[in-house]
Amino acid sequence: MSAQTFLLPDLGEGLTEAEVVRWLVAVGDEVVVDAPIAEVETAKSIVVLPSPYAGVVAELHGAEGSTIDVGKPLITIDLQPVSVGPAGISATPSLSADSATSASGSTAGEAYREEEKAGSGNVLIGYGTPEGAASGRRRRPRARANGHAVGTLVEQRPREARNASPVTGAGSAASTEDRPRVPLVISPLVRRIARDAGVDLRALTGSGAGGLILRRDVEAAIAARSTVAAPAAPAVEETTSGAAGVVDARTGLPELRRTGMSGFRKAVAATLSRSRAEIPEATTWVDVDATALVELRESLRTATDAGPGLLALMGRFVVAGLRKYPELNGLVDGDDLVQYDGVNLGLAAQTERGLLVPAVPNAHTLTTRELDAEIRRLTEAARAGWLTAHELSSGTFTLNNYGSFGVDGSAAIINHPQVAILGVGRIIDRPWVVDGELAIRKLTQLSLVFDHRVCDGGTAAGFLRFVADAFENPTSAFADL
Incomplete structure (x- = not known):
């Protein structure tokens, strides 16, 4: 043998x-x-x-x-x-x-x-x-x-x-x-948290669909166990004694904890550092009246059909803008500027592992409804840990809806080797002048960060204005798509 x-x-x-x-x-x-x-x-x-x-x-x-x-x-x-x-x-x-x-x-x-x-x-x-x-x-x-x-x-x-x-x-x-x-667990992160904390997954009842054990189930079990053990080992004393031997020389404060970066965090750090080191980025932004966009979204909703979500509508206009301004849909390869004949739309998604940017392949070939279905599939796959390496690395442009976190704007870091990223802030009621009259409208802020090597400010402004105009007049924009 x-x-x-x-x-x-x-x-x-x-x-x-x-x-x-x-x-x-x-x-x-x-x-x-x-x-x-x-x-x-x-x-x-x-x-x-x-x-x-x-x-x-x-x-x-x-x-x-x-x-x-x-x-x-x-x-x-x-x-x-x-x-x-x-x-x-x-x-x-x-x-x-x-x-x-x-x-x-x-x-x-x-x-x-x-x-x-x-x-x-x-x-x-x-x-x-x-x-x-x-x-x-x-x-x-x-x-x-x-x-x-x-x-x-x-x-x-x-x-x-x-x-x-x-x-x-x-x-x-x-x-x-x-x-x-056998416990129903999809996320490797959930299994790791349970293993590190000594939680027997077989003793848990999942709160997810079909009994799926989620991170919150494991954390609840850990919290319940900690509560029982609290009188014997106060959390404050454990933290202090655990860090008593390590004092930071610069601040004079004891270290609370020190953990090594995971392979995922190392990759994120390397990508972001490379982006900032290599790309001469510039940022341009504009406030947008998204009232008509929100109204269009609501008009597509019926009792039996939820209709495409706001992100799908936004993505549809972004794809159209990239077809009009292809300089922002490519990369820099040495002394060559590459533009793609098609759009793989990357979508920033926050997950338990961290920020992931899966891409909708060939987004330019999809209807708004099809784009919505792909966005939902990718979001679910990202949170469950089912994304493939290709889905995580094939994007040609990134759409970042950080408004879901309740913030208005951000100067995001470009997802290398892409050359641009568009951020969308929260949509909120604000005073706005319409036809010379003050009115309450639903406003958002669009922020475009772009690689100045691939284009100048005029091109970036043209793309941003195209998307902004589509947000403000979505029905007219759809007529031209």
């Missing part, structure tokens, strides 16, 4: 390392080709790695929470023939819902399979997973750029969608009832 060591693969986007979030196998477990072996976190997303070998796990090269460089050993497998289940995923037991639980299946393996049904993240493919296998995984429709398919990740479907078909077979119900309760 020979052994093969699987090196951490290049996960794309120039990433050089990944953190082991969770091992899905243990030493001694049997695996087959494409069996999930580890969940890792890159700076871009959470990825489940499949095994390229069939055999018995001999060694895991790194503990959970450790960082492994690309090209370094991840797992060693002793090669041997292993029977393949009907799903082509595991010899013990199959992921098929109507299969009886095999006696050789470990509790850890069963737990993973149940959690995978709930949608644990993005799965790296390319090791032979058959299309339409009984594992329940489906290939994500690949985004297309200029007619060419791109992307190499598939999305795990939520439990509700994957368990839609009826379960058949006499032994199925009994085997399902005998299985240990």
Whole structure:
């Protein structure tokens, strides 16, 4: 029996390392080709790695929470023939819902399979997973750029969608009832918080749809436990004693805590630093009367159809503006200024992991209703941790609705290598002069930050004014789109 060591693969986007979030196998477990072996976190997303070998796990090269460089050993497998289940995923037991639980299946393996049904993240493919296998995984429709398919990740479907078909077979119900309760958790961050705090997820009842355990459920359990333990260990004393030995020389104050940056925060810091270091940015802004835009939004709402949201309407006008002023829809490549024939509209989304900017591919080809559906899908995927690396890196321009945080304006940092970002402040009632008369109108502020290398102020002002005019006269603007 020979052994093969699987090196951490290049996960794309120039990433050089990944953190082991969770091992899905243990030493001694049997695996087959494409069996999930580890969940890792890159700076871009959470990825489940499949095994390229069939055999018995001999060694895991790194503990959970450790960082492994690309090209370094991840797992060693002793090669041997292993029977393949009907799903082509595991010899013990199959992921098929109507299969009886095999006696050789470990509790850890069963737990993973149940959690995978709930949608644990993005799965790296390319090791032979058959299309339409009984594992329940489906290939994500690949985004297309200029007619060419791109992307190499598939999305795990939520439990509700994957368990839609009826379960058949006499032994199925009994085997399902005998299985240990596996918590329904999608977010790797939620699992990590629970693990670090010693919270047993199996004891929690999720407040999300279908019993989904959310971050607030874990934090409530931690808070409840802390309240019980408070008399024995006051929080103030713990904080003081924990930092008593470390005093900052500059301020003379004790450090409250010191934590290392995660791979995600490192990537964010590197991108923002590079943006500020390389891009000679300039900012221009304008106050806009969005009363007609809000009224149009309300007119599209019916008893049975919520209609496109405000962000979709804004995005539609932004896309139209970029088609008119393509200088802002490109990048700087050395001495070349590149403009794209199409728009992948990036949308800033605040999540538990931090600020993410997924992109709606080919937004210029979508209707307003289709754009709204994509925005909602991407927002949900961002918060659940289902975004692919392609969705997080393919944007050509970013729309940032920071008004949702209750602020009026911001000079945002351009999302490198893009060359512009448009921010939208909160929409609020304010006095405004209309036809020489003072009136109460719904005002917002648009703020455009742009790379001065790609255009001068006239072009930036023209784009900003185009979008502002569309906000103020949306019906007229739609007539020209």
